[in-house]
Amino acid sequence: MALNESIVKMMNHNNPQAKFKLYYWALPFRGCFVSYLFAYQAVPLLMETSYEEINKLRQLDPEDQEIPFIGPPILSDLEANITISQMPAIVVYASQKLGLCPSDPVELSMRLKVIMDCNDLLMEICRYNGSMMWKRENWLEFRNNRLPKWMKLFEESLNRKLVGSVQVDFADIGIYALFGNMIRCLPELEMDLLINAPGIHAHCRRIGSKPSLANFVANEELEYGNLYCGGQIEQSIREMLALDTAAA
Protein backbone atom coordinates (compact mmCIF):
# COMPACT_ATOMS: atom_id res chain seq x y z
CA MET A 1 0.00 0.00 0.00
CA ALA A 2 1.42 3.38 -0.96
CA LEU A 3 1.92 5.95 1.78
CA ASN A 4 -0.87 8.19 0.50
CA GLU A 5 -3.41 5.39 0.40
CA SER A 6 -2.45 4.41 3.90
CA ILE A 7 -2.94 7.94 5.18
CA VAL A 8 -6.24 8.25 3.43
CA LYS A 9 -7.40 5.05 5.03
CA MET A 10 -6.33 6.17 8.47
CA MET A 11 -8.20 9.42 7.95
CA ASN A 12 -11.27 7.39 7.09
CA HIS A 13 -11.78 9.12 3.74
CA ASN A 14 -12.96 5.83 2.35
CA ASN A 15 -14.27 4.06 5.41
CA PRO A 16 -17.42 2.25 4.31
CA GLN A 17 -18.75 2.32 7.86
CA ALA A 18 -18.66 6.10 8.09
CA LYS A 19 -22.08 7.66 8.53
CA PHE A 20 -20.98 11.27 8.15
CA LYS A 21 -19.22 13.17 5.39
CA LEU A 22 -17.50 16.51 5.80
CA TYR A 23 -16.87 18.85 2.87
CA TYR A 24 -14.02 21.24 3.48
CA TRP A 25 -10.92 22.51 1.69
CA ALA A 26 -7.71 20.47 1.96
CA LEU A 27 -6.53 22.16 5.15
CA PRO A 28 -7.70 22.09 8.79
CA PHE A 29 -8.63 25.78 9.52
CA ARG A 30 -12.42 25.93 10.00
CA GLY A 31 -13.11 22.30 9.08
CA CYS A 32 -11.13 20.92 11.98
CA PHE A 33 -13.72 22.23 14.45
CA VAL A 34 -15.87 19.45 13.01
CA SER A 35 -13.38 16.74 12.08
CA TYR A 36 -11.69 16.84 15.51
CA LEU A 37 -15.03 16.02 17.18
CA PHE A 38 -15.17 12.79 15.22
CA ALA A 39 -11.47 12.08 15.73
CA TYR A 40 -11.76 12.66 19.48
CA GLN A 41 -14.55 10.09 19.72
CA ALA A 42 -12.85 7.78 17.18
CA VAL A 43 -15.94 7.87 15.00
CA PRO A 44 -15.25 7.46 11.27
CA LEU A 45 -15.78 10.49 9.04
CA LEU A 46 -15.61 10.66 5.27
CA MET A 47 -13.87 13.80 4.06
CA GLU A 48 -14.31 15.46 0.69
CA THR A 49 -11.44 17.89 0.28
CA SER A 50 -11.26 18.35 -3.50
CA TYR A 51 -11.25 22.03 -4.42
CA GLU A 52 -13.02 21.33 -7.73
CA GLU A 53 -15.75 19.27 -6.11
CA ILE A 54 -16.45 21.72 -3.27
CA ASN A 55 -16.33 24.70 -5.58
CA LYS A 56 -18.80 23.01 -7.91
CA LEU A 57 -21.23 22.46 -5.03
CA ARG A 58 -20.73 25.99 -3.82
CA GLN A 59 -21.64 27.48 -7.16
CA LEU A 60 -24.88 25.57 -7.59
CA ASP A 61 -28.11 27.52 -7.24
CA PRO A 62 -29.45 27.22 -3.68
CA GLU A 63 -32.34 25.03 -4.85
CA ASP A 64 -29.85 22.50 -6.24
CA GLN A 65 -27.67 22.38 -3.11
CA GLU A 66 -28.05 19.68 -0.48
CA ILE A 67 -28.27 22.55 1.96
CA PRO A 68 -28.39 26.17 0.81
CA PHE A 69 -24.89 27.42 1.65
CA ILE A 70 -22.33 30.05 0.68
CA GLY A 71 -19.10 28.45 1.85
CA PRO A 72 -17.83 25.23 3.45
CA PRO A 73 -17.68 23.45 5.85
CA ILE A 74 -20.83 21.45 5.26
CA LEU A 75 -21.62 18.10 6.89
CA SER A 76 -23.81 15.31 5.56
CA ASP A 77 -25.40 12.86 7.98
CA LEU A 78 -25.68 9.96 5.54
CA GLU A 79 -28.01 7.87 7.66
CA ALA A 80 -30.45 10.63 8.56
CA ASN A 81 -30.12 12.15 5.07
CA ILE A 82 -29.54 15.60 6.56
CA THR A 83 -26.94 18.11 5.39
CA ILE A 84 -26.06 21.21 7.38
CA SER A 85 -23.79 24.21 6.86
CA GLN A 86 -22.21 26.90 9.07
CA MET A 87 -19.44 25.70 11.37
CA PRO A 88 -21.06 26.50 14.76
CA ALA A 89 -24.34 24.89 13.66
CA ILE A 90 -22.51 21.81 12.37
CA VAL A 91 -20.62 21.58 15.65
CA VAL A 92 -23.86 21.61 17.65
CA TYR A 93 -25.45 19.07 15.30
CA ALA A 94 -22.49 16.68 15.24
CA SER A 95 -21.69 16.96 18.93
CA GLN A 96 -25.23 15.91 19.78
CA LYS A 97 -24.66 12.76 17.72
CA LEU A 98 -21.24 12.18 19.24
CA GLY A 99 -22.01 12.65 22.93
CA LEU A 100 -20.09 15.92 23.03
CA CYS A 101 -22.96 18.34 23.61
CA PRO A 102 -24.02 19.38 27.12
CA SER A 103 -27.67 18.58 27.73
CA ASP A 104 -28.21 21.61 29.97
CA PRO A 105 -29.47 24.51 27.83
CA VAL A 106 -27.48 27.15 29.72
CA GLU A 107 -24.29 25.15 29.27
CA LEU A 108 -25.08 24.65 25.60
CA SER A 109 -25.45 28.42 25.13
CA MET A 110 -22.18 29.12 26.96
CA ARG A 111 -20.30 26.54 24.91
CA LEU A 112 -21.74 28.13 21.79
CA LYS A 113 -20.44 31.51 22.98
CA VAL A 114 -16.96 29.96 23.18
CA ILE A 115 -17.25 28.59 19.62
CA MET A 116 -18.39 32.01 18.38
CA ASP A 117 -15.35 33.57 20.04
CA CYS A 118 -13.17 31.01 18.24
CA ASN A 119 -14.91 31.81 14.97
CA ASP A 120 -14.34 35.55 15.43
CA LEU A 121 -10.65 35.12 16.11
CA LEU A 122 -10.29 32.93 13.01
CA MET A 123 -11.97 35.70 11.00
CA GLU A 124 -9.56 38.28 12.39
CA ILE A 125 -6.37 36.34 11.79
CA CYS A 126 -7.35 35.51 8.19
CA ARG A 127 -8.50 39.12 7.62
CA TYR A 128 -12.10 38.13 6.90
CA ASN A 129 -11.38 35.22 4.61
CA GLY A 130 -8.54 37.05 2.94
CA SER A 131 -10.55 40.08 1.90
CA MET A 132 -7.56 42.21 2.96
CA MET A 133 -3.90 41.35 3.35
CA TRP A 134 -1.98 42.19 6.51
CA LYS A 135 -0.29 45.57 6.56
CA ARG A 136 2.61 45.87 8.97
CA GLU A 137 0.91 48.44 11.16
CA ASN A 138 -2.31 46.41 11.49
CA TRP A 139 -0.42 43.21 12.18
CA LEU A 140 1.64 44.82 14.96
CA GLU A 141 -1.57 46.08 16.56
CA PHE A 142 -3.03 42.59 16.19
CA ARG A 143 -0.09 40.68 17.59
CA ASN A 144 0.73 43.15 20.37
CA ASN A 145 -2.78 44.03 21.53
CA ARG A 146 -5.69 42.28 19.92
CA LEU A 147 -4.35 38.70 19.94
CA PRO A 148 -3.20 38.91 23.59
CA LYS A 149 -6.64 40.32 24.46
CA TRP A 150 -8.33 37.37 22.77
CA MET A 151 -5.98 34.91 24.46
CA LYS A 152 -6.68 36.44 27.88
CA LEU A 153 -10.41 36.26 27.15
CA PHE A 154 -10.12 32.52 26.50
CA GLU A 155 -7.95 32.06 29.59
CA GLU A 156 -10.59 33.78 31.70
CA SER A 157 -13.32 31.68 30.04
CA LEU A 158 -11.39 28.62 31.14
CA ASN A 159 -10.97 29.98 34.68
CA ARG A 160 -14.72 30.49 34.88
CA LYS A 161 -15.46 27.00 33.54
CA LEU A 162 -17.25 28.29 30.44
CA VAL A 163 -15.03 25.63 28.94
CA GLY A 164 -12.87 22.92 30.51
CA SER A 165 -15.33 20.87 32.57
CA VAL A 166 -14.51 17.32 33.63
CA GLN A 167 -16.78 16.05 30.86
CA VAL A 168 -15.16 17.06 27.56
CA ASP A 169 -17.52 18.75 25.12
CA PHE A 170 -17.44 20.50 21.76
CA ALA A 171 -16.11 23.76 23.20
CA ASP A 172 -13.04 22.00 24.64
CA ILE A 173 -12.35 20.52 21.25
CA GLY A 174 -13.05 23.90 19.62
CA ILE A 175 -10.40 25.54 21.80
CA TYR A 176 -7.95 22.87 20.66
CA ALA A 177 -9.05 23.30 17.03
CA LEU A 178 -8.34 27.03 17.36
CA PHE A 179 -5.16 27.21 19.40
CA GLY A 180 -3.72 23.71 19.08
CA ASN A 181 -3.87 24.05 15.33
CA MET A 182 -2.67 27.67 15.38
CA ILE A 183 0.52 26.92 17.30
CA ARG A 184 1.14 23.71 15.35
CA CYS A 185 0.96 25.55 12.02
CA LEU A 186 2.35 28.89 13.21
CA PRO A 187 4.76 27.84 15.99
CA GLU A 188 6.00 31.43 16.34
CA LEU A 189 2.75 32.08 18.22
CA GLU A 190 3.22 29.36 20.84
CA MET A 191 5.08 31.69 23.19
CA ASP A 192 2.32 34.29 22.84
CA LEU A 193 -0.15 31.65 24.02
CA LEU A 194 2.08 30.48 26.86
CA ILE A 195 2.45 34.03 28.12
CA ASN A 196 -1.15 35.18 27.75
CA ALA A 197 -3.07 31.98 28.29
CA PRO A 198 -0.98 29.27 29.97
CA GLY A 199 -4.11 27.40 31.06
CA ILE A 200 -5.39 27.30 27.48
CA HIS A 201 -1.99 26.02 26.34
CA ALA A 202 -2.16 23.22 28.89
CA HIS A 203 -5.79 22.53 27.97
CA CYS A 204 -4.80 22.10 24.31
CA ARG A 205 -2.11 19.60 25.28
CA ARG A 206 -4.63 17.67 27.37
CA ILE A 207 -7.27 17.53 24.62
CA GLY A 208 -4.70 16.86 21.90
CA SER A 209 -3.20 13.92 23.80
CA LYS A 210 -6.31 11.77 23.24
CA PRO A 211 -4.75 9.03 21.07
CA SER A 212 -7.43 8.96 18.37
CA LEU A 213 -7.23 12.75 17.96
CA ALA A 214 -3.43 12.83 18.17
CA ASN A 215 -3.31 10.19 15.45
CA PHE A 216 -5.74 12.12 13.25
CA VAL A 217 -3.74 15.34 13.61
CA ALA A 218 -0.47 13.51 12.88
CA ASN A 219 -1.99 12.18 9.68
CA GLU A 220 -3.30 15.59 8.77
CA GLU A 221 0.20 16.94 9.22
CA LEU A 222 1.59 14.25 6.95
CA GLU A 223 -0.93 15.22 4.32
CA TYR A 224 -0.95 19.04 4.63
CA GLY A 225 2.20 19.89 6.58
CA ASN A 226 1.77 23.13 8.47
CA LEU A 227 -0.71 24.63 6.00
CA TYR A 228 -2.92 26.99 8.04
CA CYS A 229 -5.66 28.95 6.26
CA GLY A 230 -4.14 28.71 2.78
CA GLY A 231 -4.03 31.22 -0.05
CA GLN A 232 -2.42 34.63 -0.21
CA ILE A 233 -3.58 35.46 3.29
CA GLU A 234 -1.52 32.61 4.76
CA GLN A 235 1.50 33.99 2.89
CA SER A 236 0.72 37.39 4.36
CA ILE A 237 0.56 36.00 7.92
CA ARG A 238 3.87 34.17 7.42
CA GLU A 239 5.54 37.30 6.05
CA MET A 240 4.44 39.20 9.15
CA LEU A 241 5.72 36.47 11.46
CA ALA A 242 9.07 36.41 9.65
CA LEU A 243 9.39 40.19 10.02
CA ASP A 244 8.57 39.89 13.72
CA THR A 245 11.27 37.26 14.14
CA ALA A 246 13.82 39.31 12.19
CA ALA A 247 13.06 42.35 14.35
CA ALA A 248 13.31 40.44 17.65
Added chain:
Amino acid sequence: MALNESIVKMMNHNNPQAKFKLYYWALPFRGCFVSYLFAYQAVPLLMETSYEEINKLRQLDPEDQEIPFIGPPILSDLEANITISQMPAIVVYASQKLGLCPSDPVELSMRLKVIMDCNDLLMEICRYNGSMMWKRENWLEFRNNRLPKWMKLFEESLNRKLVGSVQVDFADIGIYALFGNMIRCLPELEMDLLINAPGIHAHCRRIGSKPSLANFVANEELEYGNLYCGGQIEQSIREMLALDTAAA
Protein backbone atom coordinates in the same frame (compact mmCIF):
# COMPACT_ATOMS: atom_id res chain seq x y z
CA MET B 1 -44.49 63.13 30.67
CA ALA B 2 -42.02 64.25 28.00
CA LEU B 3 -42.00 62.35 24.71
CA ASN B 4 -38.60 60.84 25.38
CA GLU B 5 -39.58 59.51 28.79
CA SER B 6 -42.69 58.01 27.32
CA ILE B 7 -40.71 56.20 24.61
CA VAL B 8 -38.19 54.96 27.10
CA LYS B 9 -40.98 53.56 29.21
CA MET B 10 -42.59 51.85 26.25
CA MET B 11 -39.24 50.33 25.37
CA ASN B 12 -39.01 49.05 28.91
CA HIS B 13 -35.64 50.66 29.55
CA ASN B 14 -36.74 51.30 33.09
CA ASN B 15 -39.30 48.60 33.65
CA PRO B 16 -38.75 47.39 37.22
CA GLN B 17 -40.27 44.01 36.35
CA ALA B 18 -37.74 43.28 33.63
CA LYS B 19 -35.59 40.25 34.37
CA PHE B 20 -33.18 40.70 31.46
CA LYS B 21 -30.89 43.51 30.41
CA LEU B 22 -29.38 43.91 26.95
CA TYR B 23 -26.23 45.95 26.34
CA TYR B 24 -25.95 47.19 22.79
CA TRP B 25 -25.18 50.42 20.93
CA ALA B 26 -28.02 52.87 20.32
CA LEU B 27 -29.12 51.29 17.03
CA PRO B 28 -30.84 48.01 16.14
CA PHE B 29 -28.26 46.23 13.87
CA ARG B 30 -26.99 43.16 15.76
CA GLY B 31 -28.80 43.89 19.01
CA CYS B 32 -32.25 43.58 17.48
CA PHE B 33 -31.74 39.84 16.99
CA VAL B 34 -32.08 39.74 20.77
CA SER B 35 -34.44 42.61 21.56
CA TYR B 36 -37.01 41.49 18.96
CA LEU B 37 -37.29 38.09 20.70
CA PHE B 38 -38.42 39.86 23.86
CA ALA B 39 -40.63 42.29 21.94
CA TYR B 40 -42.29 39.46 20.02
CA GLN B 41 -43.20 37.73 23.28
CA ALA B 42 -44.03 41.04 24.99
CA VAL B 43 -41.52 40.28 27.73
CA PRO B 44 -39.90 43.36 29.28
CA LEU B 45 -36.24 43.97 28.57
CA LEU B 46 -33.98 46.60 30.04
CA MET B 47 -31.69 48.16 27.46
CA GLU B 48 -28.36 49.82 28.12
CA THR B 49 -27.46 51.76 24.99
CA SER B 50 -25.01 54.37 26.28
CA TYR B 51 -21.83 54.37 24.21
CA GLU B 52 -19.74 55.45 27.19
CA GLU B 53 -21.13 52.75 29.45
CA ILE B 54 -20.75 49.91 26.92
CA ASN B 55 -17.31 51.06 25.88
CA LYS B 56 -16.23 51.14 29.52
CA LEU B 57 -17.38 47.54 30.01
CA ARG B 58 -15.73 46.48 26.77
CA GLN B 59 -12.38 47.86 27.82
CA LEU B 60 -12.26 46.13 31.20
CA ASP B 61 -9.83 43.27 31.60
CA PRO B 62 -11.62 39.94 30.96
CA GLU B 63 -11.40 39.04 34.65
CA ASP B 64 -13.36 42.17 35.54
CA GLN B 65 -16.10 41.65 32.94
CA GLU B 66 -19.43 40.05 33.81
CA ILE B 67 -18.71 37.76 30.88
CA PRO B 68 -15.39 37.85 29.03
CA PHE B 69 -16.31 39.58 25.76
CA ILE B 70 -14.84 41.64 22.93
CA GLY B 71 -17.90 43.43 21.61
CA PRO B 72 -21.63 43.80 22.31
CA PRO B 73 -24.37 42.60 22.35
CA ILE B 74 -24.26 41.06 25.80
CA LEU B 75 -27.30 39.97 27.79
CA SER B 76 -27.70 39.74 31.55
CA ASP B 77 -30.27 37.38 33.04
CA LEU B 78 -30.82 39.31 36.26
CA GLU B 79 -32.68 36.54 38.07
CA ALA B 80 -30.27 33.73 37.23
CA ASN B 81 -27.28 36.06 37.58
CA ILE B 82 -25.90 34.90 34.24
CA THR B 83 -24.40 37.14 31.56
CA ILE B 84 -23.68 35.91 28.04
CA SER B 85 -22.07 37.41 24.94
CA GLN B 86 -22.04 36.60 21.19
CA MET B 87 -25.29 37.23 19.35
CA PRO B 88 -26.07 33.65 18.24
CA ALA B 89 -25.34 32.31 21.73
CA ILE B 90 -27.50 35.00 23.33
CA VAL B 91 -30.29 34.18 20.90
CA VAL B 92 -30.20 30.50 21.86
CA TYR B 93 -30.06 31.37 25.56
CA ALA B 94 -32.86 33.93 25.48
CA SER B 95 -35.12 31.97 23.15
CA GLN B 96 -35.02 29.03 25.55
CA LYS B 97 -36.29 31.35 28.28
CA LEU B 98 -38.90 32.88 26.00
CA GLY B 99 -40.41 29.75 24.45
CA LEU B 100 -38.86 30.52 21.08
CA CYS B 101 -36.36 27.67 20.86
CA PRO B 102 -37.26 24.35 19.17
CA SER B 103 -36.79 21.44 21.57
CA ASP B 104 -35.73 19.04 18.82
CA PRO B 105 -31.91 19.09 18.58
CA VAL B 106 -31.87 18.82 14.76
CA GLU B 107 -34.26 21.74 14.46
CA LEU B 108 -32.18 23.73 16.92
CA SER B 109 -29.06 23.16 14.80
CA MET B 110 -30.87 24.16 11.60
CA ARG B 111 -32.25 27.33 13.17
CA LEU B 112 -28.74 28.14 14.36
CA LYS B 113 -27.50 27.69 10.78
CA VAL B 114 -30.05 30.33 9.70
CA ILE B 115 -28.86 32.74 12.40
CA MET B 116 -25.24 32.19 11.32
CA ASP B 117 -26.24 32.99 7.74
CA CYS B 118 -27.86 36.20 9.02
CA ASN B 119 -24.71 37.02 10.96
CA ASP B 120 -22.52 36.49 7.90
CA LEU B 121 -24.63 38.76 5.73
CA LEU B 122 -24.53 41.47 8.42
CA MET B 123 -20.73 41.16 8.43
CA GLU B 124 -20.60 41.53 4.66
CA ILE B 125 -22.86 44.54 4.39
CA CYS B 126 -20.99 46.42 7.15
CA ARG B 127 -17.63 45.37 5.65
CA TYR B 128 -16.56 43.43 8.73
CA ASN B 129 -17.59 45.98 11.31
CA GLY B 130 -16.38 48.83 9.18
CA SER B 131 -12.84 47.58 8.77
CA MET B 132 -13.07 48.67 5.11
CA MET B 133 -15.29 51.19 3.39
CA TRP B 134 -17.27 50.29 0.27
CA LYS B 135 -15.51 50.90 -3.02
CA ARG B 136 -17.81 51.30 -5.99
CA GLU B 137 -16.59 48.17 -7.74
CA ASN B 138 -17.02 45.98 -4.64
CA TRP B 139 -20.43 47.41 -3.91
CA LEU B 140 -21.67 46.74 -7.44
CA GLU B 141 -20.48 43.14 -7.14
CA PHE B 142 -22.21 42.93 -3.78
CA ARG B 143 -25.53 44.41 -4.84
CA ASN B 144 -25.68 42.71 -8.24
CA ASN B 145 -24.39 39.27 -7.30
CA ARG B 146 -23.59 38.56 -3.70
CA LEU B 147 -26.68 40.10 -2.07
CA PRO B 148 -29.11 38.42 -4.54
CA LYS B 149 -27.26 35.13 -3.88
CA TRP B 150 -27.77 35.55 -0.14
CA MET B 151 -31.42 36.50 -0.62
CA LYS B 152 -32.04 33.43 -2.79
CA LEU B 153 -30.34 31.28 -0.17
CA PHE B 154 -32.75 32.56 2.49
CA GLU B 155 -35.71 32.10 0.14
CA GLU B 156 -34.70 28.49 -0.44
CA SER B 157 -34.19 28.00 3.31
CA LEU B 158 -37.78 29.17 3.76
CA ASN B 159 -39.02 26.85 1.00
CA ARG B 160 -37.34 23.93 2.76
CA LYS B 161 -38.78 24.90 6.14
CA LEU B 162 -35.36 25.49 7.71
CA VAL B 163 -37.25 28.54 8.89
CA GLY B 164 -40.94 29.48 8.76
CA SER B 165 -42.65 26.66 10.65
CA VAL B 166 -46.13 27.13 12.10
CA GLN B 167 -44.56 27.58 15.53
CA VAL B 168 -42.55 30.81 15.38
CA ASP B 169 -39.01 30.47 16.74
CA PHE B 170 -35.84 32.50 17.02
CA ALA B 171 -34.85 31.96 13.39
CA ASP B 172 -38.10 33.48 12.12
CA ILE B 173 -37.46 36.51 14.26
CA GLY B 174 -33.82 36.53 13.13
CA ILE B 175 -34.91 36.70 9.49
CA TYR B 176 -37.10 39.68 10.39
CA ALA B 177 -34.26 41.27 12.37
CA LEU B 178 -32.05 40.92 9.30
CA PHE B 179 -34.31 41.81 6.39
CA GLY B 180 -37.17 43.64 8.07
CA ASN B 181 -34.70 46.01 9.62
CA MET B 182 -32.58 46.23 6.46
CA ILE B 183 -35.46 47.36 4.24
CA ARG B 184 -36.87 49.64 6.92
CA CYS B 185 -33.54 51.45 7.30
CA LEU B 186 -32.36 51.09 3.69
CA PRO B 187 -35.65 51.14 1.74
CA GLU B 188 -33.75 51.19 -1.57
CA LEU B 189 -33.15 47.47 -0.96
CA GLU B 190 -36.80 46.49 -0.59
CA MET B 191 -37.21 45.86 -4.31
CA ASP B 192 -34.08 43.67 -4.30
CA LEU B 193 -35.72 41.55 -1.60
CA LEU B 194 -39.07 41.41 -3.40
CA ILE B 195 -37.39 40.23 -6.59
CA ASN B 196 -34.98 37.71 -5.09
CA ALA B 197 -36.86 36.50 -2.04
CA PRO B 198 -40.57 37.32 -2.20
CA GLY B 199 -41.36 34.66 0.39
CA ILE B 200 -38.88 36.17 2.82
CA HIS B 201 -40.41 39.60 2.21
CA ALA B 202 -43.85 38.22 3.07
CA HIS B 203 -42.43 36.35 6.05
CA CYS B 204 -40.98 39.60 7.42
CA ARG B 205 -44.36 41.29 7.12
CA ARG B 206 -45.99 38.40 8.95
CA ILE B 207 -43.51 38.38 11.82
CA GLY B 208 -43.38 42.17 12.00
CA SER B 209 -47.15 42.47 12.24
CA LYS B 210 -47.19 40.98 15.75
CA PRO B 211 -48.49 44.01 17.69
CA SER B 212 -45.95 43.92 20.51
CA LEU B 213 -43.07 43.72 18.03
CA ALA B 214 -44.57 46.29 15.66
CA ASN B 215 -44.93 48.66 18.61
CA PHE B 216 -41.35 48.07 19.71
CA VAL B 217 -40.00 48.73 16.21
CA ALA B 218 -42.14 51.87 15.87
CA ASN B 219 -40.65 53.18 19.11
CA GLU B 220 -37.17 52.26 17.98
CA GLU B 221 -37.78 54.25 14.81
CA LEU B 222 -38.94 57.24 16.86
CA GLU B 223 -35.75 57.02 18.85
CA TYR B 224 -33.18 56.16 16.14
CA GLY B 225 -34.91 56.97 12.86
CA ASN B 226 -33.51 54.85 10.06
CA LEU B 227 -30.06 54.47 11.62
CA TYR B 228 -28.72 51.12 10.39
CA CYS B 229 -25.22 50.02 11.47
CA GLY B 230 -23.95 53.50 12.31
CA GLY B 231 -20.53 55.08 11.84
CA GLN B 232 -18.61 55.76 8.68
CA ILE B 233 -19.61 52.43 7.21
CA GLU B 234 -23.30 53.39 7.27
CA GLN B 235 -22.36 56.59 5.42
CA SER B 236 -20.48 54.46 2.91
CA ILE B 237 -23.50 52.19 2.34
CA ARG B 238 -25.77 55.21 1.88
CA GLU B 239 -23.35 56.81 -0.59
CA MET B 240 -23.39 53.62 -2.64
CA LEU B 241 -27.18 53.43 -2.59
CA ALA B 242 -27.43 57.08 -3.68
CA LEU B 243 -25.06 56.43 -6.58
CA ASP B 244 -27.14 53.38 -7.58
CA THR B 245 -30.29 55.49 -7.57
CA ALA B 246 -28.64 58.29 -9.55
CA ALA B 247 -27.45 55.79 -12.16
CA ALA B 248 -30.83 54.05 -12.50
